[in-house]
Amino acid sequence: MSSISLLSPTFPTLKNPESKSKRKQFTPTTIRMSHPSQSPNPILNPKQLLTNITRLLWGKSLPPQLIISTVRSTWTTVWQLMMAQMAPSDPSGDYTRPTSQFRANFGSFTLSRQNRKTLHLYVGLPCPWAHRTLIVMALKGLESVVPVSVASPGIDGSWVFDGIDNGDRTGLDEIKPSLDRVNGCKTLREVYKLRQGGYDGRATVPMLWDVEMKEVVCNESYDIIELFNSGFGELAENSGLDLSPxxxxxxxxxxxxxxxxxxxxxxxxxxxxxxxxxxxxxxxxxxxxxxxxxxxxxxxxxxxxxxxxxxxxxxxxxxxxxxxxxxxxxxxxxxxxxxxxxxxxxxxxxxxxxxxxxxxxxxxxxxxxxxxxxxxxxxxxxxxxxxxxxxxxxxxxxxxxxxxxxxxxxxxxxx
Missing domain, CATH: 1.20.1050.10 (Glutathione S-transferase Yfyf (Class Pi); Chain A, domain 2)
Structure with missing residues (x-):
């Protein structure tokens, strides 16, 4: 049986007479593969390493049944843990949406010209609930009245601000991820925590923020679109439109x-x-x-x-x-x-x-x-x-x- 490195089934045995000092240079972390289709001495990455090990152990066949069942059981357990946090369910497995923590009863609230700059809207483009607010804002012509910051999903599931600073642009002609245009925060969770007393719940979009009071006004989408529809009076460019007569x-x-x-x-x-x-x-x-x-x-x-x-x-x-x-x-x-x-x-x-x-x-x-x-x-x-x-x-x-x-x-x- 020829000598084969575990790092690569095709790695050639080193037969050339070399000094011991040179041979010591070849360690598992520095071995490099040579292949006609690859650039000289590409570094063996973890995916290649795993692939080579599995080929050596099982060839072209699937791993043993015990390994497959163990991995499947482990993944199922991890999946259930993640889903329990991301999408809580009742005992039957039925998804139960968490209720919005900041509700607002605007009633006959009307934004005046004096306090027109106090509100700021946070949204995320994938979210259908946030999308409602953008549509009503556009139809009513409120782009210049309520500035918007657009968050993106982060790798950990949170909302982050990783877009480009578009200056004072608040119009809806270029809806894309932005920076936090009012608080300068890196994540939406940081914005929520700015409110008096802090906050450790879910940081969701859409969220209407009071700039002067540094307070969450509302994070229930339907409350926000009702406000946008009827609470801005003549400040709305299309004040004659009523989406809820x-x-x-x-x-x-x-x-x-x-x-x-x-x-x-x-x-x-x-x-x-x-x-x-x-x-x-x-x-x-x-x-x-x-x-x-x-x-x-x-x-x-x-x-x-x-x-x-x-x-x-x-x-x-x-x-x-x-x-x-x-x-x-x-x-x-x-x-x-x-x-x-x-x-x-x-x-x-x-x-x-x-x-x-x-x-x-x-x-x-x-x-x-x-x-x-x-x-x-x-x-x-x-x-x-x-x-x-x-x-x-x-x-x-x-x-x-x-x-x-x-x-x-x-x-x-x-x-």
């Missing part, structure tokens, strides 16, 4: 109760389920609701009729991510959204409303899920974007204007 409030609340449980949170219940029974219940509830919505939108341009409302905004931010992320990563595989003619047309209709497309960053969204939700995608490989999810596909004619009075929406949303 009194005549439709009851219908909006009814739709929201359906959408939140079965769709907005439903996709997460599918992706974060920790038992087969919990997944089956969640996925059936999700697609039953999508079927119902597709039927409803056959004869109604928007959920509440001819006018876009907050309920449509809340549904849109899940739909725009469906084929991009949830269908694959969250195991919502029964149907793609593109297979729902009315729902897909409805999504394109909203996407084509002026300034909505600018709030969508598909690359950042895919990265935020595929590269940072480690328990769901350990390899961190981001799949290619589906053909029907890009800007060109979403800009195709939807022909849904035929379901509502002519030119009604074009006048309302034009700024």
């Amino acid at each position: 009194p005549s439709l409030k009851a219908r909006i609340e009814e739709w929201n109760s359906i959408i939140y449980h079965s769709v907005n949170n439903g996709v997460y219940k599918c992706g974060f389920s920790q038992s087969q029974e919990a997944y089956d219940a969640a996925v059936n509830g999700l697609f039953d609701t999508l079927d119902m919505l597709d039927d409803h939108l056959c004869s109604s341009r928007y959920l509440c009729g001819d006018a876009l409302t907050l309920a449509d905004v809340c549904l849109f931010t899940t739909l725009i991510r469906f084929d991009l992320v949830y269908n694959v990563l969250f195991k919502c595989t029964k149907k793609k959204l593109v297979e729902y003619p009315n729902l897909h047309g409805y999504m394109r209709d909203i996407y084509q409303i002026p300034k909505v497309a600018e709030t969508c960053n598909f690359g950042a969204t895919m990265d935020g899920y595929y590269k940072f939700l480690f328990p769901l995608n350990p390899g961190n490989i981001r799949p290619i974007m589906p053909a029907g999810c890009g800007h060109e596909a979403l800009s195709r004619p939807h022909n849904r204007e035929s379901l509502s009075p002519v030119s009604k929406t074009s006048e309302v949303y034009a700024l």
Whole structure:
């Protein structure tokens, strides 16, 4: 049997007569491989080392069953520990979303010109809940009133500020990761801890911050979009737009109760389920609701009729991510959204409303899920974007204007 180094099954035996001093130079940490297709003396990295050892031990066959079962058992235990922290569940394995810690009852609150610079919005582009706030801000024309800082997912699952400083730019024409533009913090957790009394809970987006008081005003997305819709008066460039008119409030609340449980949170219940029974219940509830919505939108341009409302905004931010992320990563595989003619047309209709497309960053969204939700995608490989999810596909004619009075929406949303 020839002499073979454990570091490389193809590493040649050193037969040339050399001095002992030269031979001592070859240690496991300094051995280099030679191969015609490689640059001279490439350093053997840990992956190569592991590959060579497994080839030597088992050749082309799989590792022994005991090793496979041990690794599988260990990974399952670690996965359950990580999921328990990232996505807490009830005893049945059903995902239970933590409640927002900072709620706000704005009521008749109106931001005056004197205190217009006191609020700052923190968002993350992958997050559908934060996306709601960006859309309502854009439709109402509040970009110059409430500055925005855009966080990115960090490798440990936290929100970090690793973007580029765009100076005083607060418009929504370039939605991309930024620095913390008001507090100069490196992470969102640091911002939360600036509040009086500190904070050790979940640092979530969206979050509305009071600059002068250094306090978290609210981190519940629906509270924030209600404020953006009605709390800024004439400061909003499009103050005439009301996404929650009194005549439709009851219908909006009814739709929201359906959408939140079965769709907005439903996709997460599918992706974060920790038992087969919990997944089956969640996925059936999700697609039953999508079927119902597709039927409803056959004869109604928007959920509440001819006018876009907050309920449509809340549904849109899940739909725009469906084929991009949830269908694959969250195991919502029964149907793609593109297979729902009315729902897909409805999504394109909203996407084509002026300034909505600018709030969508598909690359950042895919990265935020595929590269940072480690328990769901350990390899961190981001799949290619589906053909029907890009800007060109979403800009195709939807022909849904035929379901509502002519030119009604074009006048309302034009700024």
